[in-house]
Amino acid sequence: MHLVVCVKQVPDATEVKVDPVKGTLVRQGVPSIANPYDMHALEMALQLKDEHGAKITVLSMGPPQATDVIKRSISIGADDGRLLCDVAFAGSDTLATSYILSQAIKEIEKTDPVDIVFAGKMAIDGDTAQVGPGIATRLGYSLVTYCLGIDGIDTGRSVIKARRQLEGGCEVVEADLPVLITVVKEANEVRYASLPDLIKSIRSDVTVWNKEFFELDIPQCGLKGSPTQVKKIFPPPPKDVTPEIMNTGETGLDEIANTVAEAVSKAGIL
Amino acid sequence: MKKSVWIFIEQTDGKFNDVSWELLGKGRELATALDAELCGVLLGHKVIEMAEEPVYYGADKVFVIDDPLLEYYRTQPYAHGLVALVKEYKPEVFLMGATYLGRDLSGAVATHLKTGLTADCTVLNIDEETKLLHQTRPAFGGNIMATIYCASARPQMATVRPRVMSMPDRDASRKGQIIEAKLGLKETDISTRRVEFVCDPSTSFRIEDAQVIVAGGRGIGDGANFKLLKELADVLGGVVGASRAAVDAGWLDWSHQVGQTGHTVRPRLYISAGISGAIQHQVGMEGSDMIIAINKDPDASIFKIADYGIVGDALEIVPALTEAFRKMKGESG
Amino acid sequence: MKERFDVIVVGAGPAGLAAAYTTAKAGLKTIIFERGEFPGSKNMFGGVLFAHSLSEMFPDFWEEAPLERALVEERYWLLSEDSATTFSFKTKSFGQPPYNGFSVLRAKFDRWFAGKAVEAGALLVNETLVEKLIQKDGKTIGVQTGREDGDVYGDVVIVAEGVNSLLTKELGIHEEWRGNEVGVGVKELISLPKETIQERFNLEGNEGIAMRILGTTRGMTGGAFLYTNKASVSIGVACMVEDVSNECVCPNDLIDDLKNHPMVKPLIAGGSTKEYSAHMIPEAGFRSIPELVHDGLMIVGDAAMLTILITGEGANLAVTSGRLAGEAAVKAKENGDFSANGLSSYKEAMDESYVIKDLKQFKDFAGYFHSNRDILNLYPSLLNGIVKQVIATDGLPRSEKIERAKAMLKEKKSYWQLMKEAWHGWRSIR
Numbered sequence A: 001m002h003l004v005v006c007v008k009q010v011p012d013a014t015e016v017k018v019d020p021v022k023g024t025l026v027r028q029g030v031p032s033i034a035n036p037y038d039m040h041a042l043e044m045a046l047q048l049k050d051e052h053g054a055k056i057t058v059l060s061m062g063p064p065q066a067t068d069v070i071k072r073s074i075s076i077g078a079d080d081g082r083l084l085c086d087v088a089f090a091g092s093d094t095l096a097t098s099y100i101l102s103q104a105i106k107e108i109e110k111t112d113p114v115d116i117v118f119a120g121k122m123a124i125d126g127d128t129a130q131v132g133p134g135i136a137t138r139l140g141y142s143l144v145t146y147c148l149g150i151d152g153i154d155t156g157r158s159v160i161k162a163r164r165q166l167e168g169g170c171e172v173v174e175a176d177l178p179v180l181i182t183v184v185k186e187a188n189e190v191r192y193a194s195l196p197d198l199i200k201s202i203r204s205d206v207t208v209w210n211k212e213f214f215e216l217d218i219p220q221c222g223l224k225g226s227p228t229q230v231k232k233i234f235p236p237p238p239k240d241v242t243p244e245i246m247n248t249g250e251t252g253l254d255e256i257a258n259t260v261a262e263a264v265s266k267a268g269i270l
Numbered sequence B: 001m002k003k004s005v006w007i008f009i010e011q012t013d014g015k016f017n018d019v020s021w022e023l024l025g026k027g028r029e030l031a032t033a034l035d036a037e038l039c040g041v042l043l044g045h046k047v048i049e050m051a052e053e054p055v056y057y058g059a060d061k062v063f064v065i066d067d068p069l070l071e072y073y074r075t076q077p078y079a080h081g082l083v084a085l086v087k088e089y090k091p092e093v094f095l096m097g098a099t100y101l102g103r104d105l106s107g108a109v110a111t112h113l114k115t116g117l118t119a120d121c122t123v124l125n126i127d128e129e130t131k132l133l134h135q136t137r138p139a140f141g142g143n144i145m146a147t148i149y150c151a152s153a154r155p156q157m158a159t160v161r162p163r164v165m166s167m168p169d170r171d172a173s174r175k176g177q178i179i180e181a182k183l184g185l186k187e188t189d190i191s192t193r194r195v196e197f198v199c200d201p202s203t204s205f206r207i208e209d210a211q212v213i214v215a216g217g218r219g220i221g222d223g224a225n226f227k228l229l230k231e232l233a234d235v236l237g238g239v240v241g242a243s244r245a246a247v248d249a250g251w252l253d254w255s256h257q258v259g260q261t262g263h264t265v266r267p268r269l270y271i272s273a274g275i276s277g278a279i280q281h282q283v284g285m286e287g288s289d290m291i292i293a294i295n296k297d298p299d300a301s302i303f304k305i306a307d308y309g310i311v312g313d314a315l316e317i318v319p320a321l322t323e324a325f326r327k328m329k330g331e332s333g
Numbered sequence C: 001m002k003e004r005f006d007v008i009v010v011g012a013g014p015a016g017l018a019a020a021y022t023t024a025k026a027g028l029k030t031i032i033f034e035r036g037e038f039p040g041s042k043n044m045f046g047g048v049l050f051a052h053s054l055s056e057m058f059p060d061f062w063e064e065a066p067l068e069r070a071l072v073e074e075r076y077w078l079l080s081e082d083s084a085t086t087f088s089f090k091t092k093s094f095g096q097p098p099y100n101g102f103s104v105l106r107a108k109f110d111r112w113f114a115g116k117a118v119e120a121g122a123l124l125v126n127e128t129l130v131e132k133l134i135q136k137d138g139k140t141i142g143v144q145t146g147r148e149d150g151d152v153y154g155d156v157v158i159v160a161e162g163v164n165s166l167l168t169k170e171l172g173i174h175e176e177w178r179g180n181e182v183g184v185g186v187k188e189l190i191s192l193p194k195e196t197i198q199e200r201f202n203l204e205g206n207e208g209i210a211m212r213i214l215g216t217t218r219g220m221t222g223g224a225f226l227y228t229n230k231a232s233v234s235i236g237v238a239c240m241v242e243d244v245s246n247e248c249v250c251p252n253d254l255i256d257d258l259k260n261h262p263m264v265k266p267l268i269a270g271g272s273t274k275e276y277s278a279h280m281i282p283e284a285g286f287r288s289i290p291e292l293v294h295d296g297l298m299i300v301g302d303a304a305m306l307t308i309l310i311t312g313e314g315a316n317l318a319v320t321s322g323r324l325a326g327e328a329a330v331k332a333k334e335n336g337d338f339s340a341n342g343l344s345s346y347k348e349a350m351d352e353s354y355v356i357k358d359l360k361q362f363k364d365f366a367g368y369f370h371s372n373r374d375i376l377n378l379y380p381s382l383l384n385g386i387v388k389q390v391i392a393t394d395g396l397p398r399s400e401k402i403e404r405a406k407a408m409l410k411e412k413k414s415y416w417q418l419m420k421e422a423w424h425g426w427r428s429i430r
């Protein structure tokens, strides 16, 4: 079996700030991490590998430092990695990103056909959850989103049985291979690398593919290939910070309760 | 052809998702600004008899595909049906709810159509000059907002979380046009099948998704007292949250913890009771739209970030609030 | 694990990184373990890096290191409830090379420093906790990490794990630090626009200020600080652990006291808290320094209690000690002798350096504060009262004012007591 896992490097969401004057993102010094959902996707792939034997290729598109997330993936058991890195890819929105990733997967398939592509449910820097369905659509794969676990693979019939997390319950589905699976955090606990594996990954060389390495229609990449454009970025409007304080020592309980209930209803929350 | 604004009408097992009506409400504003008609798109099996409902919430037209293959949601046939309709009728704007279903479907549809899609918008409006849809959404975990537009590709697609837009009134006297279309697929064209659906609301408790949170801290005094908070939360259609102190005391489990080492939430309404407002707690909830704080200590730091502060005993105030909200809901039906 | 290293460094703070950089640059096979996600991710400090120690390793480091502001002013505040008496020194020359010190944010700075060590050839292993030193015949021969197959052997281990040094405690090199040997510091990072900082603190361009504040610790041994960064200020309080636990105050309350003090409040008004952190500080100084060199083992930085309370120095001592330990390891490698004797050049170099000399100089200082509680309890408010009395222009003749001021003083302290305390204070730093 050949499994591909899409792993994105994202800034640690809690530390991104906006320059209030320029309205740009202050990303200097903000640590980058592997998108947490993607690590759960990798773990799901690793469990398949443990059980059935498989080769795992990790795929990431991003700046040169994104080799870190590939190394991290290799440290816990991925076999190989590709970083897609080119100035032509910069500024890609989800449509362009899914295009570039799916073209790379097609290239990988030429030598080593793919059975399952894994992605995270979403990337925490954009929270869009669009790239996974996008790749599946472009490759014509089946799609299983919000996957909680894989219950079985029938290689004879070429189908997979999986559980999906949905509002209010869990759906069990069967999907034909090849399939793209997006994974939620609840699916598993991500494993921890042994020291020799970790050190081996720190020293490993990551294969970097620029736009020359696979077939691409450049106008579909990067800023040019992105139909959505960011008009502006701004900090959330500051709170009106004059709290209205009421004291049960001074005002009756009912009056306070009614004031609050009215305020909530006026704000259109109910 | 007149321009149109489309809303995906989400239904599961014949039950509509309210977000569809919220989007019709918003869609009406956008349609007016664009001088366009507002259309609902309804897919499913045995849904044709329900097709008037979107009209009551403002749709001028409802496109319907009723097919046994659409009995439960699957990406492929739903996307196939929608893409064909869009290609034929060419809407300007196409909105869906940012639900599990909507996020799955919108990504596939936008890719087929090679158009832009903006997820989880909180503000939508038409730019007066360019007549483009301006889509504003939080980014990077809610620390910043971004306004996004899609200049050339069509339709301009966006998803919106439930309860972000307000609910329009239902008007059963409205009339609209129902347009039926064919799916044109066979079961063998579809590569996924449902085996079963196991109902289990408890497995998917995600405090991050709640629009109303009633959170309690050490000041609640006792785990048993949390039932007071639960009652208030139930009246408001919300869930119960907790400070770390309350979780450490074993009153609630970690899935309820709000804060630095818990969950970051930004509900529309956050009511805190008996929580001091330590910074580690604040960072997890300060993005809430409205904060009501209850604490018997007038100097508690939670009051600094609250919209409304109530100084007094939470065990008295919470039931009083429950009563007031219950009364209010009773009055408005 | 089979692979061996010449040098194993535990902890990628300033001390460990200086050591690893030095040994790797000299061609020694160096591995450095950091338990955090990356160097700096778990670290905090008040925020001043004095430049001299680092410039010995990287002469023009300010051209590339991520620094916040060059500190041109040191301001001391003695606070009473509503007043401040200020001592300050400011010079533009500190705003130019070779600079005196910079405000620094550790998450960025430690990462940069780690990059230097890696460039020099050190192998940096993050997210890996060293749990134990491996001993054989009384000699340290490696470390045990929390990962599977995680034992690593080497010629020398440099312990740079910071103040909470469990590894050396376990070996019995020192005891558990007592409450009067360590302090606890809490800090908030409050973001403010650049221009606001410049205006409020009377700064130009990239200049910054370091403020040290006495009188807001409810009489406990300790002090507060406020340092300006590019677009934020670091504000915090540090107190002796023993006092904090005796008085049952929560460090959070101390920082709230400080932020709400009428003198401090306007400086941070309108800012929003971006980070909150707490950390221990070695405070006992010279008397608690453990033996620095053992067979196959050296101790550097906070792990060796190398901080000077009065001047707020720690990171620079960490860097210097790390570098000297690194140099000793290089020498030991040349001689093929990693015994305590073979490594002794570290201790000798330390004794010769400002680190040990300064620590010796201030050896009684913390104890002095601790045993003369009035200094922090009484003097700031007394001083402010007296100065106010003298400065207020209220129609009283000045001679009368001075008499009254004297009386105020006498009411609290006899001259004899004052002289005695002053004498002890002087003794403690000379």
Ligand SMILES: Cc1cc2nc3c(=O)[nH]c(=O)nc-3n(C[C@H](O)[C@H](O)[C@H](O)COP(=O)(O)OP(=O)(O)OC[C@H]3O[C@@H](n4cnc5c(N)ncnc54)[C@H](O)[C@@H]3O)c2cc1C
Binding pocket: B216, B217, B218, B219, B220, B242, B243, B244, B245, B246, B257, B258, B259, B260, B261, B262, B263, B273, B274, B275, B276, B277, B278, B279, B280, B281, B284, B294, B295, B296, B297, B300, B312, B313, B314, B315
């Ligand atoms: C590294 C770190 C991470 C942390 N992460 C988190 C986190 O994720 N989430 C979190 O919440 N905390 C976190 N904390 C803990 C945090 O600092 C506080 O200790 C905690 O939030 C306090 O919880 P509390 O407000 O419920 O309790 P307390 O601080 O004890 O406050 C109780 C409050 O209830 C009030 N009160 C008492 N009785 C009544 C009554 N009858 N009616 C009304 N009010 C009453 C009191 O006046 C008081 O203000 C973290 C701490 C650290 C150090």
Ligand SMILES: Cc1cc2nc3c(=O)[nH]c(=O)nc-3n(C[C@H](O)[C@H](O)[C@H](O)COP(=O)(O)OP(=O)(O)OC[C@H]3O[C@@H](n4cnc5c(N)ncnc54)[C@H](O)[C@@H]3O)c2cc1C
Binding pocket: C010, C011, C012, C013, C014, C015, C016, C033, C034, C035, C036, C039, C040, C042, C043, C044, C045, C046, C047, C048, C049, C050, C128, C129, C130, C131, C160, C161, C162, C163, C184, C185, C186, C187, C236, C237, C238, C279, C280, C281, C300, C301, C302, C303, C306, C307, C312, C313, C314, C315, C316, C318
């Ligand atoms: C509130 C406060 C304010 C301060 N202000 C200043 C100031 O303004 N100027 C100044 O010069 N100094 C200041 N200091 C002191 C300064 O922070 C320290 O002296 C300095 O950081 C010591 O460096 P270090 O490398 O020895 O230790 P640390 O910086 O503590 O680094 C130790 C590293 O080791 C890692 N580690 C620990 N144990 C293990 C293990 N078992 N395995 C793997 N890794 C481990 C830690 O994660 C950490 O990265 C302040 C300290 C505090 C607490």
Ligand SMILES: Nc1ncnc2c1ncn2[C@@H]1O[C@H](COP(=O)(O)O)[C@@H](O)[C@H]1O
Binding pocket: A006, A007, A008, A009, A035, A037, A038, A059, A060, A061, A062, A094, A097, A101, A118, A119, A120, A121, A122, A123, A124, A126, A127, A128, A129, A130, A131, A132
């Ligand atoms: N640049 C990228 N490189 C690799 N994988 C990506 C990239 N962007 C998105 N993905 C994958 O697509 C998933 C969903 O991303 P998003 O649609 O951005 O929320 C992520 O969890 C990743 O698995």
